[in-house]
Structure formats: C-alpha cells, structure tokens
Amino acid sequence: MPPSMRSGLWTGMFRPCGVTLLRATELLHEAGFECAELCERYAAETLADGSWKRVEPALPLTQCHAPRLPEDAAGDADKAVAWFRPWCAMLFRWGVRTCVFHPLGNPGVAGAIAANVRVFGAIAAVAADSGIRIALENLVAFRASALIPVFDAAPALGINVDTAHAIASGDKPEEVIAAFAGRVFGVHLSDSDGEPRDLHLIPGRGVADWPAIVAALRRAGYDGDFHLEIPHERVPGDVDATFANACKAARAARAILSERSSAP
Numbered sequence: 542m543p544p545s546m547r548s549g550l551w552t553g554m555f556r557p558c559g560v561t562l563l564r565a566t567e568l569l570h571e572a573g574f575e576c577a578e579l580c581e582r583y584a585a586e587t588l589a590d591g592s593w594k595r596v597e598p599a600l601p602l603t604q605c606h607a608p609r610l611p612e613d614a615a616g617d618a619d620k621a622v623a624w625f626r627p628w629c630a631m632l633f634r635w636g637v638r639t640c641v642f643h644p645l646g647n648p649g650v651a652g653a654i655a656a657n658v659r660v661f662g663a664i665a666a667v668a669a670d671s672g673i674r675i676a677l678e679n680l681v682a683f684r685a686s687a688l689i690p691v692f693d694a695a696p697a698l699g700i701n702v703d704t705a706h707a708i709a710s711g712d713k714p715e716e717v718i719a720a721f722a723g724r725v726f727g728v729h730l731s732d733s734d735g736e737p738r739d740l741h742l743i744p745g746r747g748v749a750d751w752p753a754i755v756a757a758l759r760r761a762g763y764d765g766d767f768h769l770e771i772p773h774e775r776v777p778g779d780v781d782a783t784f785a786n787a788c789k790a791a792r793a794a795r796a797i798l799s800e801r802s803s804a805p
C-alpha cells in the first residue's frame with residue numbers, strides 16, 4: 542500500500558506578497574500544511590543568489606515546479622542538461638523527489654514530441670543520479686493524451702497531473718490518473734468551473750470529484766504528496782488575506798484526505 546499522502550501547497554501562494562522563501566514556508570506550515578512544492582520563481586531566485594545553500598525550509602519541499610527552459614536549451618539536450626545541473630544540486634539538498642516541467646511546444650506541431658523526448662529524457666537521466674524524478678504536466682492545450690508518445694519513447698519520465706488543466710481540456714482528472722497508473726510522479730491539485738479556461742481554485746469550489754480523484758491516486762500507486770496549486774486564490778500584496786485562503790485550502794485538503802482514509 543502506498544504511504545499516506547501529506548497535504549501540501551506550493552510556495553508560489555505567497556510569492557506575490559513579497560515575503561522570502563523561508564517566510565513562505567513558515568506561513569504554509571502555520572496554515573496547517575505538512576509539505577510544500579517549491580515554485581519556479583523562488584527556486585530561480587534562490588539559485589541565482591546562492592541562498593539555497595543556507596535556507597532551511599520550515600517544512601519538507603517534496604516537489605518543485607521548474608521554470609521554462611532557456612530558449613537555446615529548449616531543443617538541445619546538452620544545453621538543457623548543463624542548465625539543469627545546478628538545479629539538481631539545489632533540489633537534492635532540499636530532498637525534492639519530483640521536478641515538474643511544462644512540455645515543450647505544441648503537440649500538433651511536427652517535431653514537438655521528439656523534442657520533449659530528447660530534452661526531458663536527457664534531464665531525467667541526470668536527475669535520476671540525485672534520486673529526482675522528472676514529470677511533465679498536462680496543460681490545457683497539451684492535454685494528457687498527447688503525452689503518451691513522449692512517455693512511450695522516454696521510459697524515465699512520468700506525468701504531473703494538473704486537475705484543473707484536465708477539466709479545462711475536457712478530461713476527468715480521475716480518468717487521467719487511472720490512464721497513467723504507475724507513471725504519476727506528481728500532482729497539481731485545484732478545482733475548476735468546468736469551462737475551457739485556466740482557473741485554479743481551492744478543492745470543493747468547482748466541479749472536480751475529489752473522492753474519485755483520491756481513490757484514483759491510491760489505485761494508481763501514487764507515492765507522492767497531495768500538492769495544491771491555487772494561483773487564483775492569492776491576494777497579491779496582502780499576506781493576511783492570502784494566509785486566510787491558505788488556511789481554507791489546508792482545511793479542504795484535510796477533509797478530502799480524511800474522507801478517503803475512512804472510506805471502505
């Protein structure tokens with residue numbers, strides 16, 4: 542049986558409030574979360590100024606959202622690996638298990654699948670030396686089914702299931718999770734209103750079927766954490782209002798996870 546999921550929220554919740562990465566992790570901990578996903582902004586900043594060697598986060602950072610690859614590395618595996626090596630050292634220090642990337646390009650454009658296989662296959666090989674897995678995220682335009690040929694050609698890669706993106710592209714998140722059983726390395730959990738748009742709300746505020754999603758994660762053998770990503774619940778510049786929403790999100794996650802554990 543997979544270990545029980547810990548509730549997490551990404552540090553990007555507090556980035557528009559202008560607090561430090563350390564403070565963001567303290568606020569997430571105070572809100573009731575047990576782990577966090579490192580967002581791309583804080584990650585890039587702390588890597589650039591070297592502070593990653595000193596910061597001790599207030600809770601485990603078990604997943605990281607990597608930024609877009611630099612333009613010259615987007616189709617070049619050697620350049621992509623050279624760019625990723627310093628990231629690897631930082632993520633390893635903090636115990637990150639899964640690093641999430643958005644896939645490159647548009648699945649309908651010739652060469653896009655091959656570019657994703659080449660670049661992320663090479664990054665995954667380097668990351669594996671540090672015990673880090675690489676997950677590609679389903680986007681609204683790059684829906685989950687379009688990732689299948691990438692994963693067929695690059696066995697080390699897995700999926701980061703973004704539930705709101707799945708809903709916006711017409712998929713049911715629980716069916717996406719089931720279709721990728723054994724390859725679900727990460728999750729971005731949020732609710733959405735069912736319209737074809739990019740909207741990320743606290744679970745329970747939209748149309749997602751949370752008991753079905755949790756059951757699907759368990760059946761799929763998912764061994765990561767229950768990471769929320771809810772950019773539309775942020776209040777830029779207002780730490781108190783954002784913290785209140787983080788507390789609501791923590792309560793929602795706890796309710797969903799306890800419902801799961803008491804189910805037969």
Ligand SMILES: [Zn+2]
Nearest residue numbers: 678703729770
């Ligand atoms: Zn996402």
